[in-house]
Amino acid sequence: MNDFWIILTASLVAINSALLGSFLVLRKMSMIGDAISHAVLPGIVVAYYFSEDKASIFLLLGATLTGVLTSLIIDFLSKKAKIQGDASIGITYTLLFAVGMIMISGWMQGNVDIDLDCVLYGDIALVNMDKVIVDGNLYVGPRAFYIEFLGFAIIGFCLWIGFKGFKLLSFNEDYARSLGIATGRWHYFLMGLVSLTTVVSFEVVGAVLVVGFLIIPAATAQLMTDKLKPMLLYACGFGILAVIIGYFTAVYFDVSITGSMVSVSTLIFLAITVLKRRKRQTKALLKSSTDLRG
Amino acid sequence: MKSSIEVHNLTTAYGGAPVLWDIDFQLPTGQIIGIIGPNGSGKTTLLKTIMGLLDPASGFVKVFDQPLDKVREKVAYVPQRESVDWDFPASVYDVVMMGRYRKYNLFKRTKDPDREIVLQSIEKVGLSEFKDRQISRLSGGQQQRVFVARALAQGADLYLMDEPFVGVDAATENSILNLLSEMKNEGKTVVIIHHDLQTVSDYFDYLLLLNTRLIARGTPAEVLTKENLTNAYGGQLTLLSKVVNLIKQNEFPIREKDSDV
Numbered sequence: 001m002n003d004f005w006i007i008l009t010a011s012l013v014a015i016n017s018a019l020l021g022s023f024l025v026l027r028k029m030s031m032i033g034d035a036i037s038h039a040v041l042p043g044i045v046v047a048y049y050f051s052e053d054k055a056s057i058f059l060l061l062g063a064t065l066t067g068v069l070t071s072l073i074i075d076f077l078s079k080k081a082k083i084q085g086d087a088s089i090g091i092t093y094t095l096l097f098a099v100g101m102i103m104i105s106g107w108m109q110g111n112v113d114i115d116l117d118c119v120l121y122g123d124i125a126l127v128n129m130d131k132v133i134v135d136g137n138l139y140v141g142p143r144a145f146y147i148e149f150l151g152f153a154i155i156g157f158c159l160w161i162g163f164k165g166f167k168l169l170s171f172n173e174d175y176a177r178s179l180g181i182a183t184g185r186w187h188y189f190l191m192g193l194v195s196l197t198t199v200v201s202f203e204v205v206g207a208v209l210v211v212g213f214l215i216i217p218a219a220t221a222q223l224m225t226d227k228l229k230p231m232l233l234y235a236c237g238f239g240i241l242a243v244i245i246g247y248f249t250a251v252y253f254d255v256s257i258t259g260s261m262v263s264v265s266t267l268i269f270l271a272i273t274v275l276k277r278r279k280r281q282t283k284a285l286l287k288s289s290t291d292l293r294g
Numbered sequence: 295m296k297s298s299i300e301v302h303n304l305t306t307a308y309g310g311a312p313v314l315w316d317i318d319f320q321l322p323t324g325q326i327i328g329i330i331g332p333n334g335s336g337k338t339t340l341l342k343t344i345m346g347l348l349d350p351a352s353g354f355v356k357v358f359d360q361p362l363d364k365v366r367e368k369v370a371y372v373p374q375r376e377s378v379d380w381d382f383p384a385s386v387y388d389v390v391m392m393g394r395y396r397k398y399n400l401f402k403r404t405k406d407p408d409r410e411i412v413l414q415s416i417e418k419v420g421l422s423e424f425k426d427r428q429i430s431r432l433s434g435g436q437q438q439r440v441f442v443a444r445a446l447a448q449g450a451d452l453y454l455m456d457e458p459f460v461g462v463d464a465a466t467e468n469s470i471l472n473l474l475s476e477m478k479n480e481g482k483t484v485v486i487i488h489h490d491l492q493t494v495s496d497y498f499d500y501l502l503l504l505n506t507r508l509i510a511r512g513t514p515a516e517v518l519t520k521e522n523l524t525n526a527y528g529g530q531l532t533l534l535s536k537v538v539n540l541i542k543q544n545e546f547p548i549r550e551k552d553s554d555v
Contacts, residue, residue: 026379026382026383028379082309161401162400162401164395164400164401165400165401167384167388167392168392168395168400170382171378171379171382171384171389171392172373172377172378174342174347174371174373174377175371175373175392175444176395177345177346177347178345178346178347178366178369178370178371178373179366179395179396179397179448180363180366180396180397181395181396181397181400182397222383225383226383226384226385226428226430227383227384227385227428228383228384228388230383231383
């Protein structure tokens with residue numbers, strides 16, 4: 001039963017991440033995902049400080065806003081201060097992450113029930129410790145599952161109603177603006193959702209490896225299809241596959257579960273890349289041989 | 295005379311250096327208008343400033359005698375083909391459908407009349423048999439036609455096209471030229487950034503000659519004088535500077551692309 005809940009919770013992490021990661025990959029903004037996942041740390045700490053209950057909406061909201069703030073600072077540095085895009089990303093998220101570390105180790109020590117290891121690496125094996133029990137004794141699953149499910153509901157709904165907007169933003173931002181569409185708002189809307197994903201996922205998979213969940217399945221899916229909706233579905237599928245295979249591999253070899261999931265995800269990506277190459281070569285070979293005969 | 299685009303004292307700068315300097319003009323309606331000038335003369339910047347994609351340092355733009363926001367429905371923009379990633383997972387139909395997206399219908403479902411208009415636009419550029427094809431599997435000219443079809447789907451009165459004839463095959467060039475005369479007959483105004491001086495007098499009714507400043511405007515006969523061309527292109531028309539330009543392009547191939555984005 002423990003296995004079941006861990007896989008189910010991690011699968012939700014994979015789905016949330018894959019959906020938003022697909023848009024990050026298409027917009028060539030993978031590193032923004034990385035930046036946001038680290039930069040939400042001070043937001044998480046502050047939210048913990050003000051709220052006793054770890055699952056409070058306040059925590060989710062506060063930390064999510066930090067992610068939006070991150071992308072605001074990045075845009076300010078690159079557009080107004082004219083610093084190169086990747087440098088402004090590097091400056092912003094390391095600064096915010098450092099502030100978060102100081103908060104945890106310094107003046108908040110003792111006041112906040114949070115430790116850096118948990119934020120960085122997550123504790124997927126321990127998700128079952130924090131149980132949701134109704135009617136006194138009925139166990140209905142780990143708390144992390146419900147937080148993740150809430151995240152899924154919000155993200156799924158936003159992507160569903162905003163699908164056209166996100167598609168247009170990802171393909172041709174200038175054109176969207178020429179239609180009078182407020183692309184800035186759509187951009188921060190997307191960044192807010194990415195931020196939400198990392199916030200609801202950090203306890204499970206950690207701030208470092210959530211990026212793997214965001215980017216790798218989406219990049220794999222892009223190899224498989226040339227339509228947007230199937231790409232989102234493929235990305236979710238690859239994410240879940242990596243979760244399941246990764247989990248049992250980790251249990252078998254007794255190694256880090258999250259590490260194993262991300263590694264499996266990368267192996268799937270490599271396998272698909274090689275298969276695609278071979279398929280293309282075979283096609284080219286067939287074509288040249290028919291050309292010769294013709 | 296009713297003007298399609300009116301630009302007053304327009305200056306646009308990247309960083310510190312002005313790319314457009316004190317530009318002033320009015321353009322007629324119902325004509326095919328060409329914007330010409332050497333590389334880096336601010337042609338794309340002018341189009342982007344008119345479309346509100348860049349903020350001018352000073353001056354203002356009016357479209358059909360009104361601020362752009364009031365008449366957006368009547369204006370369609372065709373960006374440079376290289377400005378997007380054609381590996382994006384979308385079909386010809388998907389991209390042309392974006393021409394029907396509006397601020398107020400983004401959250402709504404697509405309606406039947408929209409589908410009809412999209413199919414007609416694809417037909418007009420002769421891509422009907424490719425409508426379900428992924429856009430990376432098209433030739434450069436076909437991709438350009440997808441962009442033109444997307445603008446047609448907007449059903450606008452004024453079309454701003456950034457280099458639609460660059461790197462296209464003869465079929466695409468003819469197809470776009472036919473469309474242009476058709477659009478002109480319907481009273482539409484089309485503004486096109488163009489590179490090839492050889493063809494300007496055949497393609498356009500009206501010309502803007504640009505090199506940071508506005509050098510000349512008027513009919514091709516008025517604009518294409520030796521004096522104007524020397525003012526705009528300077529020594530660039532001589533062989534020597536052509537060679538210098540080639541060397542420059544080879545030295546900074548990536549920068550060259552970036553500066554237009």
